[in-house]
Each structure stands twice: as structure tokens, then as C-alpha cells.
Amino acid sequence: MSKNPVHVIGGGLAGSEAAWQIAQAGVPVVLHEMRPVRGTDAHKTDGLAELVCSNSFRSDDAENNAVGLLHAEMRLAGSLIMSAGDANQVPAGGALAVDRDGFSDAVTAKIEAHPLITIQREEVPGLPPQDWDQAIIATGPLTAPSLAQSIAEATGADALAFFDAIAPIVHFDTIDMNTSWFQSRYDKVGPGGTGKDYINCPMDKEQYLAFVAALLEGQKTEFKQWEGTPYFDGCLPIEVMAERGVETLRYGPMKPMGLTNVHNPSVKAYAVVQLRQDNALGTLYNMVGFQTKLKHAEQVRIFRTIPGLENADFARLGGLHRNTYINSPTLLDPSLQLKSRPGLRFAGQITGCEGYVESAAIGLLAGRFAAAERLGQAPSLPPATTAFGALLNHITGGHIVSDDEPGKRSFQPMNVNFGLFPPVETPKAEGKRLRGKDKTVAKRHAITSRALADCRAWLGLPVRAEAAE
């Protein structure tokens, strides 16, 4: 049996996880990462698995939330990204947020120390040479241009693309805590929080309306050469949300619900800007949902009108980047392999999933599939009832081209969500039909407990009672 290495191109969230899974299966890996030889528009370090924007892996609730379920499945599968995330957690209510440098350092150290992994710091300029008979392309949304060009030529398809944006980060000691206060929404304690994990900046109606007007009037960065590129709906710039209606932000990232101003408890804020801890030291906070394409000087001017941020010093300002992905449902087989070139797989955001966790999850699967083939086994696909399977199926074929929007554009990047799972029968309580919220909650619990049981069976782990998860 051949023990030639599997080549993984890109040491981001997906590539690091793929390399780890392959090596843990006993197969040697060469991980090719171009940083620091060549950078991208969003990465700032030469660390593996660098988080380019938010420091959040989103909800960690495996019972009620699809991404929380994906966390749980990844932990069961021995995910490096999840273990490094868990080891570098910072308080964030019900979410799993991490110290970004500690997290990336931990992933880098584990990969560097693995005896079966060799890291090569170099740009791979085109498709892998034919003698790399097992390879994974995990070069992400900011794939270096010459490789992106080769992929587009090889797949015969125009590259698909969308915009993704970054939110600003503020130095904590420049936030006025006499105006703002610490509180998680509804005082939710979450897996690693205290109920006081977010900084909240309150606005009255007049301040909110003036803020929305400033967003609409503020100067934006132009992207003329990419005109027509759509935004990813889950990560809209705030000024684009403001364009959709004056109340949109109040029902989105600036919603005031579940928060009481400790400095003025009897007056309900009309809108609230939230900041979440960004590093373990607690010296940096990022503005939640404030991704933006406003020009940098405009960001400083407008964001300093937010009560509590009048003297804010920004460690990083927001920005917008074009993300490239391939038309996976047409191009890839169910094990993420390019149909036109067996042995070459794609993983991570370039496949059309969206998000840190989803990218890492697809990297985990691609790594397992490639390792299995190298060991002479058929790749074992996760059941469709698991979060792994639901996401994989969306990418490799579950997506249906809609009549309203036929053609390649209809395949859009997707976060994991309950809509991707096969339906469950609605459970009954004491023989009676459930309705409304009770029905939704019961359905989610049925989906998540089925998923965890099926994931355990897929991984060959002993079945455990749901409560023990």
C-alpha cells in the first residue's frame, strides 16, 4: 500500500483540520501554506488557521442550534480546530469565542509537532502536479490569483464570488464604561460566560436616527471592477442593512432586547451596539455585526458618535473582500473529489460553505476521505441526518436549482442550518400534538439527538445516552 503523502494546499481552518485528520489516520501529509511568503488581503499573521474577522465560532448549544451541533460532532471526530478553540475560549455568553492569537498558535504548534506532517511555506501557483495523486485544495475565499485562475480554467466554469466583510476592533481602555455596561443578552451565561460578557452602548431614538442617516451618507469604498458581485446575506455590511430600511438595524445587530442599562435602568435603550471580547487579556473588543465598507476615516468619524465610543481607539477597522468559490454541486462528487480529476479534492469555504466552523468541518471530511483512499479503503460518507452529512450534501448535490434563479448563481454559500436536515416526525408530549414554539423546540431536539446518535455510529463510537453528550 502506498504511503506517499497527501498534499494539502492552504493552512487555514479547512487545510489545518484536513492535515490533522490525515496524519491522525497514520498517513503522511505535506501542508503547503503560502504565508508569510505571500499574504492575502485579510490575513495579518503567518499563523495557521488565522481567524480573519470575528473571533466567534457562534452558538455552542448542541441541542438547539445547528452550528452548536456541528461543534459537538467535530469534537466527537477528534477535531483539532475544536480542541484548540475550547482551549482558548474567551467569555461570550452562549457562543464559543476564542482568543484569536492563542487559538492560531495552538493549531500551529500541534501541526508543527505532528511527526507525520511537513509544512512547506510556499505558494502553489497552479493545480497540483499529477504526481500528487492525493491532494486537497483548501485555499479559501482569498485563493492566490494564479491558482484561482488555474481552477477556473480546469473547471471550465466562471468563478463564482460574493462579498464578505470585516468588523472593527476597539481598544477596551478607550471605551467609556460610565455610559456603556457589561451584560449578555437576557443575562445568558452560556458555556464559558458569566452573563456579563458583552459591552453595550445605548442609543436613544434621536441618536439612532442620526446614526442611520450618517451610515447612509458616509463615503464607501467602491468596488467598480467587481460590480454585480452579491453580498453574503449572513454578513451584510451595516450600511447595506441601513439601506434596506430605517428599522433594519434595530431588528438586527442593534436590537435592544434583553438588555437593561445599569446607568439608567428605568429607560429602555432604543438601540444598542454590542462589543464582544476579542482576546484573552480582555484588552480588545470587536463590534458585533458591524462589518462595513465605509472608508476608514468615515468609520472613525461615524462610530465615535456611538455613546460610549466617543474616544474609541480602533485596533483594526472594517473592510470588504471578494470571496471566490466553485460550483461544487456540478463539479464535485459526494466525497468532495473533482469529478474530472479523481484524487483531487476541495475543502473549506472555496466549496461554497460559509463560516469558520463549516470550513473546518468540510476540511475534516476531506481529510478523512483522502486518508481512507490512501489506505486503500472507500471513503465513508457521514449519514445525511448528521450536521456533517447535511452540510456535505448541500455542497455536493443536495442543493436544488430554483426555477426563479436558474443557472450557476443559484448555488449560494451556506451556513449550516436546520433546513439542511432531513425532516423528523414531530414528537408528541403525553400523546398530544405540540404547537408553536414547543413544536419547534421539540423538532430541534429530535433532529439533534438523532444526529449525535448517527454521528457516533458513523465514527464507530459507543452509543451513549443523549443526556451524557
Ligand SMILES: Cc1cc2nc3c(=O)[nH]c(=O)nc-3n(C[C@H](O)[C@H](O)[C@H](O)COP(=O)(O)OP(=O)(O)OC[C@H]3O[C@@H](n4cnc5c(N)ncnc54)[C@H](O)[C@@H]3O)c2cc1C
Ligand atoms: C473578509 C472575510 C471575513 C470573514 N469573516 C468571517 C467571520 O467573521 N466569521 C466566520 O465564521 N467566517 C468568516 N469568513 C468566512 C470564512 O469562514 C473564512 O474565510 C475561513 O477562514 C475560511 O476557511 P478556509 O480554510 O476555507 O480558508 P482560509 O482560512 O482563508 O485558509 C486558506 C489558506 O490558504 C492559503 N493560500 C491561498 N492560496 C494559496 C496558494 N496558492 N498556495 C498556498 N497557500 C495558499 C491562505 O494563505 C490561507 O492561509 C470571512 C471571510 C472573509 C474573506
